[in-house]
Amino acid sequence: MSGITDTGDHAVAAGSHPAERPLRRFILDNRASLGSLAVFLVMMAIFLVANPRVFLTWNLYTAVLTTLPVALFMVAPLVFVVTAGEIDLSFPSTMGFAGLAFSYVVQSGFDPFVGIAAAVVTGVVLGFLVGLLVVYGNLSSLVATLGMNFMLRGLILIITQSKSIALVTLGDSLAYKLLSSTVLGVPVQIVWALAFVVFSAFLFNRHRFGAQVHVVGDNPDSANEMGIDVRRVRVKVFAFMGFGAALAGVFSTMINYTWWPTSGDGYLLPVLASVFVGGTPTWGGIGTIFGGAIGALTVSFIQTGIVGAGLSGFYVQFFNGLIIILSLLGHRWNQVRYR
Amino acid sequence: MAERVVELRNITKSYGNVYALGGVNLHVERGEVLGLLGDNGAGKSTLIKILSGVVRPTGGEILIRGKPVANWSAGRSREAGIETVFQDRALAVQQSIVRNIFMGREIRGRFGWLKVKEEISEAHRLMREIGFTSRVFSPHSIVGQLSGGERQGVAIARAIYKQADVIVLDEPTTALSLTETAKVFHFIRQVKASGRSIVFIGHNIHHVYDIADRFVVMDRGKVALEKTREEVPNADDLIEFMEGIARLKHAGANDGAGAAA
Numbered sequence: 374m375s376g377i378t379d380t381g382d383h384a385v386a387a388g389s390h391p392a393e394r395p396l397r398r399f400i401l402d403n404r405a406s407l408g409s410l411a412v413f414l415v416m417m418a419i420f421l422v423a424n425p426r427v428f429l430t431w432n433l434y435t436a437v438l439t440t441l442p443v444a445l446f447m448v449a450p451l452v453f454v455v456t457a458g459e460i461d462l463s464f465p466s467t468m469g470f471a472g473l474a475f476s477y478v479v480q481s482g483f484d485p486f487v488g489i490a491a492a493v494v495t496g497v498v499l500g501f502l503v504g505l506l507v508v509y510g511n512l513s514s515l516v517a518t519l520g521m522n523f524m525l526r527g528l529i530l531i532i533t534q535s536k537s538i539a540l541v542t543l544g545d546s547l548a549y550k551l552l553s554s555t556v557l558g559v560p561v562q563i564v565w566a567l568a569f570v571v572f573s574a575f576l577f578n579r580h581r582f583g584a585q586v587h588v589v590g591d592n593p594d595s596a597n598e599m600g601i602d603v604r605r606v607r608v609k610v611f612a613f614m615g616f617g618a619a620l621a622g623v624f625s626t627m628i629n630y631t632w633w634p635t636s637g638d639g640y641l642l643p644v645l646a647s648v649f650v651g652g653t654p655t656w657g658g659i660g661t662i663f664g665g666a667i668g669a670l671t672v673s674f675i676q677t678g679i680v681g682a683g684l685s686g687f688y689v690q691f692f693n694g695l696i697i698i699l700s701l702l703g704h705r706w707n708q709v710r711y712r
Numbered sequence: 713m714a715e716r717v718v719e720l721r722n723i724t725k726s727y728g729n730v731y732a733l734g735g736v737n738l739h740v741e742r743g744e745v746l747g748l749l750g751d752n753g754a755g756k757s758t759l760i761k762i763l764s765g766v767v768r769p770t771g772g773e774i775l776i777r778g779k780p781v782a783n784w785s786a787g788r789s790r791e792a793g794i795e796t797v798f799q800d801r802a803l804a805v806q807q808s809i810v811r812n813i814f815m816g817r818e819i820r821g822r823f824g825w826l827k828v829k830e831e832i833s834e835a836h837r838l839m840r841e842i843g844f845t846s847r848v849f850s851p852h853s854i855v856g857q858l859s860g861g862e863r864q865g866v867a868i869a870r871a872i873y874k875q876a877d878v879i880v881l882d883e884p885t886t887a888l889s890l891t892e893t894a895k896v897f898h899f900i901r902q903v904k905a906s907g908r909s910i911v912f913i914g915h916n917i918h919h920v921y922d923i924a925d926r927f928v929v930m931d932r933g934k935v936a937l938e939k940t941r942e943e944v945p946n947a948d949d950l951i952e953f954m955e956g957i958a959r960l961k962h963a964g965a966n967d968g969a970g971a972a973a
Contacts, residue, residue: 579825585818587807591806595815598766598802602787659806711854
């Protein structure tokens with residue numbers, strides 16, 4: 374082992390290796406999310422220059438901070454799914470289902486906290502079932518979850534006869550005040566969403582579950598040889614996705630005081646785009662939670678930004694695509710795929 | 713007689729109608745280096761994968777320190793003190809050295825949170841123990857950036873972490889340079905001196921002869937020869953025997969062709 378024999382003159386005390394200097398390590402470990410942050414800052418700078426008057430008003434930011442949290446609850450778990458080498462396209466329907474469970478419980482007169490518990494159970498169970506189907510059915514997660522998304526949405530429409538549910542009393546509840554009100558002009562849900570992102574990042578990088586998600590996505594054969602139950606890890610990843618989608622469903626319903634049968638549908642592509650714009654590659658084994666969060670920020674600002682910059686709404690799609698492509702190109706340098 | 717740390721009794725493995733292993737008996741004694749030889753397709757790898765719990769045998773019995781085991785799996789095998797350094801693709805190459813060393817056996821505190829600092833200092837210790845230090849890489853380095861020999865070092869560091877009783881090395885010297893091979897041999901002697909056992913699988917008869925106390929030669933899913941070092945005075949005898957097997961096989965293949973014609 375050539376490296377192993379490196380002794381004598383070359384011997385260096387542990388800790389002085391360049392990769393161990395704190396700042397350098399921080400940059401190396403976070404290069405994907407730092408790249409995403411750079412893209413975001415450049416984009417915002419351009420918007421600011423284009424129309425300083427609009428971009429210096431707080432209202433614009435509250436608008437984004439109201440809706441961004443819902444996406445964040447799904448972006449973080451989706452990074453786990455992609456890092457594990459899978460994909461999930463069924464989370465929009467899971468979000469819709471969990472929101473429906475929440476709404477039914479609240480509508481029946483229970484406290485919203487009971488509704489949240491019901492939503493979480495619904496989301497986790499649905500995610501778990503999707504995971505079982507994909508993993509033990511040995512199916513392509515791309516196609517199987519696409520099918521599940523249609524099926525679950527269809528089920529929602531059948532159950533509700535496509536009727537929305539208005540929750541008029543929700544605003545007076547303690548749950549609403551804690552989770553969805555506005556404090557000092559800041560929508561509280563962004564705080565919860567950020568807390569969820571930080572928790573997810575710790576789970577991803579500093580927990581056994583996250584460590585196993587990484588190795589399962591990187592080299593499932595090796596993980597299996599080392600005694601990791603690869604299938605169980607994969608199922609857990611889908612269940613966690615269901616958990617995030619459930620929280621998204623709850624928050625989306627609370628923000629609007631209303632649950633719609635289409636709830637969740639609009640999040641499929643923005644959430645997917647956020648994960649990849651954030652710097653998580655498609656092939657599994659590596660990913661970044663904070664990158665994904667910054668990706669979500671970027672994606673949600675594009676629409677507001679284009680219109681705010683004075684361009685017509687027709688430009689939104691074009692710039693959406695442009696940002697995705699530019700981000701991917703930008704991430705190429707930090708996404709070396711080792712074999 | 714030395715204690716049998718592991719014993720495989722009458723192990724069979726079939727894939728459909730094809731028998732990969734047709735009743736193999738193999739044991740590993742405490743503190744010995746067992747050399748496992750055989751041609752490609754002789755069944756060495758299958759046998760090793762059964763020993764390490766990655767592949768389930770079709771039939772037979774596995775005994776650990778004399779006791780039969782049930783529900784044998786990769787996890788159970790590691791718990792029983794058997795560590796395997798697999799031949800290829802054994803590492804997660806996009807992950808750090810630390811994450812590879814502790815794969816499936818993370819140092820964790822409450823609620824499954826990792827003790828990252830402890831893992832890093834343990835990784836430093838392990839790397840020093842096998843002389844695997846360098847200014848080119850640290851425990852944080854990504855495995856994909858390392859050379860073949862360095863990767864082998866990571867796999868070995870992983871295997872020695874828990875003071876395993878039996879370390880299985882599947883062709884550890886293939887694709888290694890002379891100095892790297894010497895390093896692996898040095899490591900094997902170290903392990904042996906500490907009273908632990910090694911199973912060394914190899915193609916290179918000289919390599920195996922140099923290091924092993926006992927030889928098992930496999931052929932077409934069966935044990936064709938089992939000899940201690942004393943019974944085989946020099947490597948040439950072993951080579952002769954292996955050539956004999958190859959000749960037999962060749963003749964067998966010709967017979968088959970003749971019958972088909």
